[in-house]
Amino acid sequence: MKLIVFGATGDVGSRVVTEALARGHDVTAAVRNEAAFAKLPEGIRPVIADATDPAALATAMVSQEMAISALRSPPGREGEIVALTRSILNAASRTGLRVIIVGGAARLHLPNGSPHTVLSDPDFLPENIVPIARASMAQWELCATETSANWTYASPSALLQPGQRLGAFRTGTDTLLVDEAGKSEISMEDFAVALVDEAQSAKFPRAAFTVGY
Template structure:
């Protein structure tokens, strides 16, 4: 499969690139500027594209079978992720390309019959994370309203951090996954595994899924 990863030098994007390369896929790795090129591994086709420019993104998508957007916005500018996602979706529409959007956990319903989501529960998130969660929810609402693109929205567990590639995890659609101790987590490595799995299987067309231990 020929696929392009946007945000390829980031925490999740770099792991998606590594996982896709290990499976023998032809990977184009897109970064925002030349400074990111030095962070890319051997074996990829390097691409510089301004994510805010749908025409530039569409040009980068040309000839690919699939796009994965692992783009994030910096602290203090969390809301920019919505604009960047809009650009990715517009480019996917122009090229008729399937796209997987890496999102957040804000939309996920809490377990055990709670009426709340990760974002709406007043006691779940630290205050410092709330701006990111609000932006994540807006990003999800944007994708959910999109009718012209074959998108998939991928939510990690509540805790996403570097770790081991176990290759064993669970998936769901809109429920926060927790383990027997009540923890909700997934390593970035296994989240990348799930993203490449979805790239290959297309189990969630125009739908969302989440991953957790």
């Protein structure tokens, strides 16, 4: 499969690149500038694409079969992820390319019949995480109302951090996944596995999914 990854040098994007290459896919990395080329592994094709320019993104998507956007916005500018996602969706609509949007857990309903989502529960998130969660919710709402692009929205567990590639996890849709101890977590490595799995299987067209241990 010919796959283009946006945000290919980031925490999640770099792991998606590693996972996709290991499976033998033809991977293109879309980055901001040539300085980022040195961060990319061997065997990947780099391309410069301005994430704020749908036309440039569409040009980068031409001749690809699938796109994964792992774009993030920097601290203090969390809300910019909405505009970046809009550009990705516009480009995907122009090219007819299926795209997986790497999002957040904010939209997920808490388990055990709670009326709250991860974002709406006043006691769930640390205060410093709330701006990111609000931006992720706005990002999800944008995707949910998009009708022209063929998107999939991927939510990690509440805790997403570097770890091991176990290759074993659960998949859900709209409810936060927790383990027997009540923890909601997934390694970035296994999240990347789930993203490439979805790229290959297309189980969630114009829908959202989540993964967790």
